[in-house]
Amino acid sequence: MELQECITERRSVRAYKEREVPMHIVAEIMEHARLAPSAGNSQNWRFIIVTDREKIKKISEAANKPWMNDAPAHIAVCNYSKKLTSLYAESGRMFSIQNCAIIASYIQLLAVEKELGTCWVGAFDNEKVERMLQCPEDIRIEAIITMGYPAEEEAKQKIRNEFIDLCFFEQTGDILCRHSGLVKETGYLHFLDKNGNLARARMARGRSEEKPEQEVLHRCGIKREPGWLYYVDKNMNIARAKMARK
């Protein structure tokens, strides 16, 4: 399946069919997921694949989420951070968390391709789960991924912030229209014309009777608002900045 499709189709599945998850499919998912990158190639991830009904029930109780009980498989993502923390001290802890999160996200995406649904559960009683799965002292379970065939058919719309709201660009002022394909040529004056389009005109040398010819490069149709200075920046983007004077 296409990567983009996997990402758009992935959702948190909290209702599962009774159908078991075949272990050869889990193995196949792991076979690809293990190629995930990790700090210093430490591969500090370990997984406990839980299919025992009794244990699944106990995990659901430790997480206080009854729906988890319906998932035929739970994958406990374990962080074996000892090596990384001994090498990188405090940042090692952070690297170890990141590494486990990367491979867990791969598992979720690969599961979509196999028509399996997953849900990432982060809030649970660590002590209870770790004790029940007989984890050694230095092992932290950082997530439990429930896995199974989804019972609900329709996919809910994903509610996300627009990407532009998540980004900060280095240029000063707000970028209103990006023109990455265009290059600022010397000998021309680039400006926002009266219709709000990106235009250029050949700069006149000396006195000339003729009015220089204008050429519209991109019809952005930007509407000017008072109190802002509109300009074409060095990357040919149209930007604006608050004017200092009132």
Add this chain to the structure above:
Amino acid sequence: MDIQECIHKRRSVRKYLSKEVSNETVSEILDIARLAPSAYNAQNWRFIIVTDREKRKQIADCCSSQHWMTDAPVFIVVCNFHKKLNDMHKEKGMLFSTQDCAIVASYIQLLAVEKGLGTCWIGAFDNDELNRIIHNPALNVPQEVKVEAVLTLGFPDDSKHAAHIRNEAHDFCYFDKWESKDLKKPGFSLKRQVKDKTGFFKDLFSFKVQ
């Protein structure tokens, strides 16, 4: 591109062509990556897109002076806007926010492969210095935002595919309970000890792990 192919082709690219990456490509990648899951749908990730060469050089200096980074035409600084999750979940908020940023960053890396681009995840950096760079008035980044990782992005300069050296899946997967297995030593090579990063990391891990 097929997801499995993306995963297989992804590698840490440390040599880049001088070819530019268009803003459209970066936007397309981020527009899909933002569909990543996050705890309580907090979407605590923020991205700073750095293309200015001088800025890239400054950032590379913060990252244990890895000068090869400067050749990558775009840096995506993945930031953690952790305030909301910290307030919501006192005990595990920091863990969740780190995980969420890692998920979205891993999506970015895979989506870049699809566009024929290479990435490298930089985790070792001088935190105070890097935060000083990103918190400049022009960017208007909120104070609570902390850098989680720097991703270099560009067209790879080498066609050689180094084989992934990884543990076998059956070595790290256990069934129903922890099993003590002796792992073969993976290709673990540590070239240099990174500088100790105080500040951010201290408060990041101040949450009590049970």
